Amino acid sequence: LDRTDAAVRALVGTGVPGVYGWGVDVRGNEVGVDVDRTKKTAATESFLSRVRELGVRITETASSPRQQSGTIQTGNPWWPGSESNCSVGFPVTDSGGAKHFLTAGHCTNDRDQAAYGASGQQNRIGTSNVGGTHSVNGSEGDMGVVAVTEAGWNLSASVNTWGQPAITLSGAAEAMVGDRVCHSGNTSHWQCGEVKYTHKSVDYGGGLVIDDLTWTTACSLGGDSGGGWLLGDKATGLHDGGPSQCVDNPSDGDLSLFQPVLEALGKWQLTLVTGGGTTLPGAPANPRVTGTTATSVSLAWDASTGDVAAYDVYNGSALATSVAGTSASVTGLAPDTAYTFTVKARDAAGNASPASVAVPARTQAGGGRTLTNDTDYAIRDYQQVFSPVTSTLTGQAATPLTVAVTIRHTCAEDLGVTLLDPNGKAYVLKYSGGSTCTAWTGARTFTVPAASPAGGRWQLRVTDYGPGDTGTLDSWSITL
16 A cells, blocks of 8 residues: 555646645555546546555545635634634734734633634634733733644734724823724724723623723624724724714713723734834843932843834833933932832834833932822712812922822712812712712822923812712822
């Protein structure tokens, strides 16, 4: 049989039209040749007449196998195993150049699950949540990775806009309140709206609470999960959840939510596939604290790979400073206070890298620029309270400002908290809203990217927007 098989292989050479398979059939104890009759030519007939002389079995069919293939494109559907479909978020590569795509964590919960490009477990793409370390669906966020292992699948920077004007990904960016964003998903297709909240938590019940999501007025439906959200031509999020049906003038309960994509890129050190040869800078490596004072922290990091025009240093989620080199000092901090910093590289076109690993720091003890009001103010239903402090400082206030607020209240979701500067400019610290009530007990600290004079009358305004729950503003402080 081995000699016969070798003879057939020699006759096949570089290929015969319609002949798609040959080899030893161990059960039949014979050599078989498979032919697609729809592709036969005279050359095929000549080949078959010669192999018949070798005594092989010839099987003719009306079709032939093809390598599983397709295009990984934002908004296209994909299927996790035998489950219902999700949507592709964004095509990415890892440090070794291997192909992947980002999608929702709740679509990639199962470890090492097969991923398909068609329903019925057809057209294999690859494997999701490889090793059980490439999916998150909880407090940290809702994001996951699918490894594209089948060679016939290609990654595309072109977004599926479902008949709307073409978009090619040029980079990634974080969406802010008021920004217009659009998303591509397999069910609702191409939908756009406005960002209403950022860094807001959602409780889906059953103990599933996800923090730091972006909430928008855009429509979305089941099956859109994992699809990509865009800010212009920049990747900005992965679809998390939304309403059961689309409505005009949506309330908070009708909003669509997404996971910021920069967190996912940074968590797994992935590079977004972009068009026009654009490659995002690599995440800054080895961030470290090189010094502290009572009001400042000095940082350094290793240079990023790629085209880097500047580095942005973040204090939590707020941009603290931008520098051209690989070190920076963040000033205007509160004494004896813990902070967490990350660094992103940015190219000349404004494309940002994934964030560096977070580095913690604590300022030294000291002070003189922290003002406190310890007077208790009763918080009543549908009422506002104002608590003032007066500063005699000169010059500009620090940026970001640090505000610590201590409240006792049975429903934090009823409360909106705003800082008013000496000129009357309002800085929202916390929006009201939420499907369930959770108590506010103790101090919460907020950072404000302010641009205000330090001197004058500062006020904290607390507004109760709901019925049936009351409480007390115990105290608050501001570090200028």
